[in-house]
Structure formats: structure tokens, C-alpha cells
Amino acid sequence: MSHQSLVPEYIASIKPYVPGKPIEELERELGISNSIKLASNENPLGPSPKAIEAITANANQVHYYPDGAAFKLKAACAEYVGATSDEIATGNGSNELLTLIARTFCTPGDHAVISDYSFIAYRIIMQAEGMEWTSTAMKGDYQVDVDAMLAAITPETKLLFVANPNNPTGSYIPRQDLERLLTQTPEHIVVVIDEAYHEYVQAEDYASAVTLRDLRENLLITRTFSKAFGLGGMRIGFAVGPAELIGYINRVREPFNCNLLGQVAAVAALTDSDFIARSVEVNEKGRALVEERLQQLAEQGVTWTKSQTNFLLIHTPHPATELYNSLLQLGVIVRPMAGYGLTKSLRVTLGTEEQCERFIDAFTKVLAQH
Ligand SMILES: Cc1ncc(COP(=O)(O)O)c(C=O)c1O
Structure with missing residues (x-):
């Protein structure tokens, strides 16, 4: 028996919010370790x-x-x-x-x-x-x-x-x-x-x-x-x-x-305030690093939107959900944007230098497979 009649139509038709995939969940599903999450715009330095x-x-x-x-x-x-x-x-x-x-x-x-x-x-x-x-x-x-x-x-x-x-x-x-x-x-x-x-x-x-x-x-x-x-x-x-x-x-x-x-x-x-200053500095460095490497992928049709935040919206010629799944296999969690109607875009949080390198290496590899 459906209980849909119990709720107003406007509630029944809500598409639930899909959060960034937790590291623990990915590692449980794939039996891997040492994954990184760049999916929810969290601070890579941890808490103050x-x-x-x-x-x-x-x-x-x-x-x-x-x-x-x-x-x-x-x-x-x-x-x-x-x-x-x-x-x-x-x-x-x-x-x-x-x-x-x-x-x-x-x-x-x-x-x-x-x-x-x-x-x-x-x-x-x-x-x-x-x-x-x-x-x-x-x-x-x-x-x-x-x-x-x-x-x-x-x-x-x-x-x-x-x-x-x-x-x-x-x-x-x-x-x-x-x-x-x-x-x-x-x-x-x-x-x-x-x-x-x-x-x-x-x-x-x-x-x-x-x-x-x-x-x-x-x-x-x-x-x-x-x-x-x-x-x-x-x-x-x-x-x-x-x-x-x-x-x-x-x-x-x-x-x-x-x-x-x-x-x-x-x-x-x-x-x-020192912690905030450091967080902003790390973010600026991360953005510069990822942008420089994305520029090298321009010939493969990769572009991105200029950002004032701790993430980048990256546009590709490929279905982004496929890229997202391939990145998961490499232990890198980003966010596919299909829920926003941006089926060829990924959103990636800017991490530490090491995390940014890891993302861009994995992204380059995954793009080459498409
Ligand atoms: C634009 C914007 N507003 C609000 C929020 C909600 O953040 P929180 O509920 O953690 O304060 C987010 C989280 O990603 C966001 O991106």
C-alpha cells in the first residue's frame, strides 16, 4: 500500500538532497583506503x-x-x-x-x-x-x-x-x-x-x-x-x-x-583569525595549482568557471557522472552536478596542495580514458 496520500503532493515530489559521499562509505564499498574527499567544500586544514x-x-x-x-x-x-x-x-x-x-x-x-x-x-x-x-x-x-x-x-x-x-x-x-x-x-x-x-x-x-x-x-x-x-x-x-x-x-x-x-x-x-588567514592562503594556492593544471587540459575541452570560493566548477565534454565514478575508483571523491542540470560538470573542493595534486593527476588520467 502506498502512503503517498498521507503527504501533500509538494512534499511527495521533493527530490531528496544528495550530500557528498563520505570517505568511510566509499572505502567500505570499494575495499580501498587512503581516499580523499573534495566533495562538500570542507576546510582541508581541519578545525581551528x-x-x-x-x-x-x-x-x-x-x-x-x-x-x-x-x-x-x-x-x-x-x-x-x-x-x-x-x-x-x-x-x-x-x-x-x-x-x-x-x-x-x-x-x-x-x-x-x-x-x-x-x-x-x-x-x-x-x-x-x-x-x-x-x-x-x-x-x-x-x-x-x-x-x-x-x-x-x-x-x-x-x-x-x-x-x-x-x-x-x-x-x-x-x-x-x-x-x-x-x-x-x-x-x-x-x-x-x-x-x-x-x-x-x-x-x-x-x-x-x-x-x-x-x-x-x-x-x-x-x-x-x-x-x-x-x-x-x-x-x-x-x-x-x-x-x-x-x-x-x-x-x-x-x-x-x-x-x-x-x-x-x-x-x-x-x-x-590566524587560522582563517591560513585557510584562505591554502585555498588561493590550491586554486592557482588546479587552474594551472586545468589550463593544460584545455585542448581536451576542459574549462572552468572563475571562482571566489573554496571550490571550482569544472566543465568537460563528457558525462560527468562517468568521470565521477572513475575518480571514485581512484579514491577521489568530487561532486557530479547532474542534480543541478549540469550533466557535464564536476564541482571540486580546493584541498591542500597534496590533495589538489592527487585530484588533478586522477582527473587527467580519467579524462584520457574517455
Ligand atoms: C551557498 C551555501 N549556503 C548554505 C550552505 C549550508 O551550509 P551549513 O548548513 O553547513 O551552514 C551551503 C553548504 O554547502 C552552501 O554552499
Whole structure:
């Protein structure tokens, strides 16, 4: 008997999120060892040593519930972005905050605008809330087209989700375009700028929306500890916005949504600016190395999209799922992009120098077999 009638059609038709393959799973399946994972944009340096210290020091406290108000974490995040604690909401990763934002501000049938090839979680979140949306085409080399997004706004639109820089393309929105988006989107719409990769950005004409808050009242910015801070496993993210909007999110949020060790780890990681600087440096080196080697594969039809993040979107003439499977055999886990409709593209996280070399050697070998 099918139980499909138990759930609304919009829930039944959700295509579940497919995460990057865990190393353990690959090694169990293939009976291999020494694999590397460059599939989920994690920090190849591991967690900040200060975060590890904080986790260890607080391990004997986990019989207590965490601070539901996340007092210290909110204060530390507020200081980091130049806001006040009542302008910060914390979440079980920024993914939870994106979900909470949709749940707090929208009802089934409400409309949102997103860009094609933006973070796939937006679609899952909106579908789970029974929302409708318009996804606009990108321009140029997988750039978010701000004007197309503005043109897609209807009287029913309640929300805009924009990642800057964007996953899976790695591209970013220049400051002028972002300013236009923030000022020209009608006032009643909640604009969400997802800055999960903020710490990695080098482009001079990039501006975090945190610095543009004066331009717009209904603006929420999300950040995460999962990428440059190296704490993906601790599940901590935060949102910045007007105290009133943050207050509504806090009414919907579960009381203890940020775990105790995650909170102390994130606070400690925020004090470790050396670690962030090192992470960014390693990332820049990794990108230069992979780009140089990809250039040598140009004759084989390989291109890539310019990135401001810790990953590269690589385009090939071949079905990317086949390349992905061949790379798995060599113990290298990347991410095929078929779920995004990019059937000939792979997304690879920039690792340490050694990991980048290992990827590019394996990729070169696998390409030669096709
Ligand atoms: C653009 C973007 N936003 C949000 C997230 C969610 O990250 P987390 O829930 O770990 O904070 C990710 C994760 O890959 C991402 O790429």
C-alpha cells in the first residue's frame, strides 16, 4: 500500500538532497583506503586548533542542555560582523536558518525568486513549505543575473534567495549589482543573501551585504562556520538582520537548535583569525595549482568557471557522472552536478596542495580514458 496520500503532493515530489559521499562509505564499498574527499567544500586544514581545545574542554558538560539563547555565540557573531546580539539568530548550520526564514515569512502558495544554478537547498526548502518560485537564467560565465531576478518579481513575491558567492558556480555578484538588487527589490520582500563562502572572497568589487544594511530594511544575511572556520560537523550558522525580523525567526526556532559543543567551538574559532588567514592562503594556492593544471587540459575541452570560493566548477565534454565514478575508483571523491542540470560538470573542493595534486593527476588520467 502506498502512503503517498498521507503527504501533500509538494512534499511527495521533493527530490531528496544528495550530500557528498563520505570517505568511510566509499572505502567500505570499494575495499580501498587512503581516499580523499573534495566533495562538500570542507576546510582541508581541519578545525581551528582553538575550536578543538574548546570542544575538548567542554566535553564533560554535554549532560547539560546548551544555552538555548546562545548568548556568547550571538555576542561573538555580532562582534564579528559589526551588529548587535539582537540582530543575530543562530542555527543548526546556515541551512537551518534558510529553512526557518522560509517558514517564518512565507505560507504555502507564496512566491519566491531564485537564480538558476544556485544552492539546491533553496528549492527543497521552498518546496517543503509549499511555496512557488521563479528561477531566472544566469548570464555570462554562470553569473547571477540581478536584473533578471528583479524582472521576475511579482505582486505575490515574498522572498528572494541569493548566494554570494554562489554554490555550485563559485561566481559572485559585484557590489554595484548587489546594491541594485537591494535597493530595487520592493520593500515588503525579504531579501536573503547567503554568504556561506564570504571569508574566501578576494574580488575587490565584492561587498558583503552586512556592509550594505543601510540600503534596505528587509534584509537577512546568512553566514556559516562550516567552510573557512572548518566546523561543518558542528552545525553552526547565523543570520544577521533587523532585530524585529530576527525576533520572528526566534519564535519559530526550536529552543535548543545549536548544540553545546558547536556553540563553544564556534566562539573559539572566531578568535582564531590566524587560522582563517591560513585557510584562505591554502585555498588561493590550491586554486592557482588546479587552474594551472586545468589550463593544460584545455585542448581536451576542459574549462572552468572563475571562482571566489573554496571550490571550482569544472566543465568537460563528457558525462560527468562517468568521470565521477572513475575518480571514485581512484579514491577521489568530487561532486557530479547532474542534480543541478549540469550533466557535464564536476564541482571540486580546493584541498591542500597534496590533495589538489592527487585530484588533478586522477582527473587527467580519467579524462584520457574517455
Ligand atoms: C551557498 C551555501 N549556503 C548554505 C550552505 C549550508 O551550509 P551549513 O548548513 O553547513 O551552514 C551551503 C553548504 O554547502 C552552501 O554552499
